[in-house]
Amino acid sequence: MRVGELSRRTGVPVPTIKYYVREGLLPAGELSSPNQARYDGSHVRRLRLVRALVEVGGLSVAAVRDVLEAVGDPGRPVHEVLGAAHDRIAPRAVGPDDAAREAARRQAAELIARRGWRVEEGNPAVRSLADALAAFNRLGHERFSEAALDAYAGAVERIAAADMAYVARKAAREDLVESVVVGTVLGDAVLTSLRRLAQVDASARAHGRDRPAAGE
Structure with missing residues (x-):
């Protein structure tokens, strides 16, 4: 064509x-x-x-190029390709390197240890989690106690298991690697949308709304 x-x-x-x-x-x-x-x-x-x-997925052209290079490398383990995708989609560090961020780093590390997650200390998602927790704390919204974080962690563990179950169905390496990348990048968009829909529903139920307002 x-x-x-x-x-x-x-x-x-x-x-x-x-x-x-x-x-x-x-x-x-x-x-x-x-x-x-x-x-x-x-x-x-x-x-x-x-x-x-x-x-x-909202990736820049440069980020897409890096991800596609990882996908196209036949000698690169699938786990490393997933790491390359994570590196490119993780938000850059934000906010000052202050007491709030240090406390958030400890909180993130404790969560990972508590859940027994096999995650390297330098994983960009660890930094992103600490940045988000620190930002919450600076704004005075200390909503993420140990119990709250564990509730979130339990939910995403089930999501991650569903992700891996889908990827496991792919036999050819090209399909497998592409599924990992697509599931990581586009799965975030699906998850965010589902969460917002569930929040609208939870709010309506909590406040006695029988039907959504226009535009919801």
Whole structure:
């Protein structure tokens, strides 16, 4: 297929496709003439993956490039690919390195030890958790006691188990690795949306609302 058909099949504008090729996110098509290239089903699949990571997952082009390089490395263990995806989607450090952050770091480390999670100390998600807890505390919202954190941890353990059960169904390495990355990036978007829907429902039940207001 030519680039116009590739655009129609994926919904990605031609200029964007050419940009992704220049940036190394999409392999170049096979030249059929000096000014024409042909694309195949592998380009459709890759383009849909890139679009999902950028538009739904919210990753930058640079982040997508790094993730795709990890996915395409046949010698890289799947666990390391997942780590590469986490590295690129974890928020950067925010706020001062003060007493609140130090206390939050201890709280995060204690949670990990308490749950028996096999997580390296330098994992970016550990830093992100500590940053979030510190921000809560600076604002005077000390909502995450040990019991509250354990309640959240128990819920996400079940979600992680469901994630791994889905990934385990993939036989080919390419499918397996892609499933890990997609599940990590897009799964966050699904989880956030479900949580917000559940909060709307919980609020309605708590305050006696029988039906949602317009726009909810």
